[in-house]
Amino acid sequence: MRIPSIILRFRTPLIVIVTLAVGLLLGRAFYGSPRSNSTMEGMEHQGHGEVWTCSMHPQIRMPEPGQCPICGMDLIPAATAGGKGADMEGMDDMTAVHLSEHAMKLANVQTMIVGDGGSEGLLRLTGKVQADERRVFAQATHVAGRVEELLVNFTGEKVTKGQALAKLYAPELVTAQEELLQAHRVREMQPALYKAAREKLRNWKLSDAQIDAVVSSGATSGLVTIQADVSGVVVEKRAELGDYLQRGEALYQVADLSQVWVLFDVYESDLSAVRKGDVVSFAIRSLPGGTFEGAISFVDPIVDPKARVARARVEVRNDKEHLKPGMFVTGEIRTTSKGADGHLVVPRSAVLWTGPRSVVYVKDSTAEHGLFRMREVTLGPVMGDDQVIASGLRAGDEVVVNGTFMVDAAAQLAGAPSMMSPEGGPMPKSHEHNSH
Numbered sequence: 001m002r003i004p005s006i007i008l009r010f011r012t013p014l015i016v017i018v019t020l021a022v023g024l025l026l027g028r029a030f031y032g033s034p035r036s037n038s039t040m041e042g043m044e045h046q047g048h049g050e051v052w053t054c055s056m057h058p059q060i061r062m063p064e065p066g067q068c069p070i071c072g073m074d075l076i077p078a079a080t081a082g083g084k085g086a087d088m089e090g091m092d093d094m095t096a097v098h099l100s101e102h103a104m105k106l107a108n109v110q111t112m113i114v115g116d117g118g119s120e121g122l123l124r125l126t127g128k129v130q131a132d133e134r135r136v137f138a139q140a141t142h143v144a145g146r147v148e149e150l151l152v153n154f155t156g157e158k159v160t161k162g163q164a165l166a167k168l169y170a171p172e173l174v175t176a177q178e179e180l181l182q183a184h185r186v187r188e189m190q191p192a193l194y195k196a197a198r199e200k201l202r203n204w205k206l207s208d209a210q211i212d213a214v215v216s217s218g219a220t221s222g223l224v225t226i227q228a229d230v231s232g233v234v235v236e237k238r239a240e241l242g243d244y245l246q247r248g249e250a251l252y253q254v255a256d257l258s259q260v261w262v263l264f265d266v267y268e269s270d271l272s273a274v275r276k277g278d279v280v281s282f283a284i285r286s287l288p289g290g291t292f293e294g295a296i297s298f299v300d301p302i303v304d305p306k307a308r309v310a311r312a313r314v315e316v317r318n319d320k321e322h323l324k325p326g327m328f329v330t331g332e333i334r335t336t337s338k339g340a341d342g343h344l345v346v347p348r349s350a351v352l353w354t355g356p357r358s359v360v361y362v363k364d365s366t367a368e369h370g371l372f373r374m375r376e377v378t379l380g381p382v383m384g385d386d387q388v389i390a391s392g393l394r395a396g397d398e399v400v401v402n403g404t405f406m407v408d409a410a411a412q413l414a415g416a417p418s419m420m421s422p423e424g425g426p427m428p429k430s431h432e433h434n435s436h
Contacts, residue, residue, distance in 0.1 A: 050077050055103065055410050073103045094424060096364060096371040097411040104370055109403035111363050114344050115395045122332055123273055123383045125280070125312070127264035129327040132315070135256035137230050142205040144247045145170030147239055148223065152252065155234050159254060163228045166239070166251055170224050176200055177220040184215050205229075232256040235325075255325075260318045262294065262329055265309040270381045273388065274299060274312055274333065282314075282331030287322060343380050344394075348387045350401045351379070352408060352419045359419050360389075361407045363398040372400065372407050374417045 052075035054060045054068035065075050076098075099109065145168035152165050159165065180197040187194035201211050206224065214220070236253035239245060262282065266274050278296045294314035303310045314331075316323060352359050358379050364371040380388030393399070400407050411418040418424070 052077060055097075055099070055414060071106065073106055074100050076100070094415060095417055096367075096373045097407065097414045097416040099370045099372065099407065099410060101370065103410075104403075107403045107406035109407060110401055111398050112347070112350075112401045114346060114389075114393055114397045114399060122334055122385070123270060125264040125266060125282075125331045125333065127262055127282075127311075127329045127331065129284075129323050129325050129329060130261045130263050131235065131255040131257060131325045132259050132261050135232070135259060136235070137232070137254050137256075138250040139165060139226070139229060139252040139254050140248050140250050141168060141226060141245045142203070142247060143168070143170045143172055143224060144245065145173070145222075145224065146244045147241055147251075150239070150241055152234055153237075155237050157234045158232070159228045159234060159252075160231045161228055164225050165228055166226045168224050168226060168245070169222045171222060173204070173224050174220050174222045176204070177214050180211070180214060181218060181220070226251060228254065230254055230256060257321050257323075257325070258317070258319055260316055260323050260325065262292075262314040262316055262323075262331075263311045264314070264329070264331055265307070266299070266312050268303050268308050268310065270383070271299070271303075271310060273381050273383050278333050280312075280314055280331045280333050282329050284323070284327050284329055286327055290322075292316060292323075343391075344389045345383065345386045346389055346393070346399055347401045348382065348385055350399050350404060351377070351387050352404055354419050357419075357422070359408075359422075360393070361400040361404060361411075362393075363400070365398060372411070374408070374411060374419070374422070376422070 052062040052065050054071065054073055054075055060068055060070065060075070062075055067074060099107070103109075147166060148169050149167040150165075151167070152159060176197070180194075180201060183190070183194040183197040198211055201214075202208075204224070205227070207227070210225070232254040233256075234252050235255045237251075238253065239249075239251045245251070262280075264280065264282075274296065276296055276299060279293060280296060281291060281293045283291050294316050296312045297315050298313040300310040300312070346360065350360050357376060359374050359376050361372045362375050364373060375392055377392030378390040380390040382388070408419050411424075412421060416424050
């Protein structure tokens with residue numbers, strides 16, 4: 001069937017007109033006609049009975065109590081000609097917002113009492129295992145000489161105290177051995193000279209057995225065996241075959257790993273929550289299923305200027321050497337309800353942030369009904385899901401911890417101080433008319 005061209009020409013305007021008509025009918029059915037709204041406003045001004053409205057949707061005007069057709073909250077008396085807010089239930093206090101019990105259930109508003117106990121914070125940290133700096137030793141030569149043989153050839157090799165590590169040819173040693181042999185011949189007449197000759201070789205870390213071997217052989221040898229001063233793991237090899245080393249120069253770096261450090265990175269914003277003596281439980285990715293625990297023995301007083309972190313040290317026994325330097329570690333510190341300086345702690349959901357300002361809503365415990373007042377607070381560090389409050393709250397205050405945005409929205413509509421309007425004041429009429 002062919003549609004006449006005149007109908008096609010006016011099809012789009014007709015669709016727009018029909019859509020507007022349907023929208024007007026739905027709006028009148030849902031919000032009421034302009035006439036009914038004006039009638040309600042006239043009733044307010046003339047005092048011919050109460051008009052009921054919704055604290056969350058003030059555009060609703062009903063001649064009798066009931067529930068809001070939008071959110072289902074109980075309707076409350078609207079503002080009368082005398083100017084008292086209905087959501088204050090006849091009270092003159094315009095610094096608080098009232099929520100009925102039904103409204104609090106619908107908005108899932110929950111509160112908690114801030115106090116000295118019952119709240120715990122969980123601070124998560126990351127770090128690495130490192131050798132204990134106090135147990136890292138330089139295996140030095142005690143006599144100048146040339147490296148003739150290296151008996152330990154790679155890093156990571158375990159050594160024990162007294163183990164032969166290398167052999168050096170030391171020209172000075174030849175002279176000292178000759179002095180020893182000469183002193184040994186006259187030891188009966190000059191015992192002090194013989195004692196001094198032996199002591200000289202002891203200072204070069206030659207053992208009594210090595211000295212006695214020279215005496216018994218009656219011959220000098222320029223070779224000296226360097227023995228390990230400590231037991232541990234070679235973490236650095238500093239000399240190669242043929243190198244000439246001065247007295248005191250290091251051959252190896254040896255670390256005793258029977259005790260290690262676990263160094264945790266602490267961001268500067270969390271430093272006030274970490275103290276010496278705090279117990280840290282931690283796990284290591286390469287050791288699944290295993291958990292470790294230790295107390296913080298030291299907190300670095302210097303913050304890394306690039307990473308903006310300081311390090312907290314935990315000393316851990318490592319007799320089985322399961323912990324190896326370089327391992328990645330994740331740890332947790334469980335804190336109490338007070339911060340490092342005695343500050344109170346609340347769940348992070350209780351705090352609303354707006355640029356430089358942070359606010360919470362405190363329930364008025366003296367009021368018969370649910371009254372909430374906004375209060376500005378100063379924040380401390382974040383501890384997991386908790387927020388330290390540096391100032392603005394007192395122990396015993398009851399704060400909103402769930403549904404905080406709903407309470408703030410009700411405060412804005414009621415003209416009470418809110419996050420976006422700290423001074424409070426009535427909602428602009430233009431906003432109310434636009435809502436119709």
